[in-house]
Amino acid sequence: MKTQVGVLMALLxxxxxxxxVEMQVEQSPRVLILQEGRNSSLxxxxxxxxxxxxxxxxxxxxxxxFLFYIASGVEQKGRLEATVSTKERxxxxxxxxxQPGDSATFFCTVEAQCP
Ligand SMILES: *[C@@H]1O[C@H](CO)[C@@H](O)[C@H](O)[C@H]1NC(C)=O
Ligand SMILES: *[C@@H]1O[C@H](CO)[C@@H](O)[C@H](O)[C@H]1NC(C)=O
Numbered sequence: 478m479k480t481q482v483g484v485l486m487a488l489l490x491x492x493x494x495x496x497x498v499e500m501q502v503e504q505s506p507r508v509l510i511l512q513e514g515r516n517s518s519l520x521x522x523x524x525x526x527x528x529x530x531x532x533x534x535x536x537x538x539x540x541x542x543f544l545f546y547i548a549s550g551v552e553q554k555g556r557l558e559a560t561v562s563t564k565e566r567x568x569x570x571x572x573x574x575x576q577p578g579d580s581a582t583f584f585c586t587v588e589a590q591c592p
Contacts, residue, residue, distance in 0.1 A: 503522050503523070504520070504585060505520050511575040512575060513575055513577060514575065515574075515575050516573050517571070518569050518571045519569065519570045519572075519583055520570075521567065521568045522567040522568075523566045523567075523589070524566070525566070526563055526566060526590040527563045527568070527587050527588065527590060528588040529546060529561070529563075530547055530586070530587050531546050531585065531588075532545045532584070533584055534581045534582070534583050535581055535582040537580065544557060544559070544570075545557075545570075547559045548563070556572060556573040556574050557570065558571040559571070568585060568587075570585070
């Protein structure tokens, strides 16, 4: 019985927290020209502390590819690497050794940390 109450309260708290958070997310640069063989990076920063960040890639055909969910440190996937600093409110996506096939829209979604 105690556990049930605990879960219920936790859910309620998360909901309240979601409503209270008004967050702005900024991604830069907006447009990045990839040069073959070069390294590039994108940054997402937010106005409130982050709990985690997701990075997606959308190909010219419209297909959406999930790349990373990152809550701390560094994650790597092939030539892509994501880092996050939840305290400093930013995440970087690095594209190493760019290939013509990397042309896509990259974007981030941010999970806010409760204040
Ligand atoms: C890209 O980054 C990798 C590892 O971070 C490095 O070894 C390589 O020299 C860099 N390439 C260029 C063109 O800067
Ligand atoms: C993102 O960082 C830039 C440069 O530090 C800052 O000017 C901007 O206000 C930040 N954006 C958000 C949404 O916090």
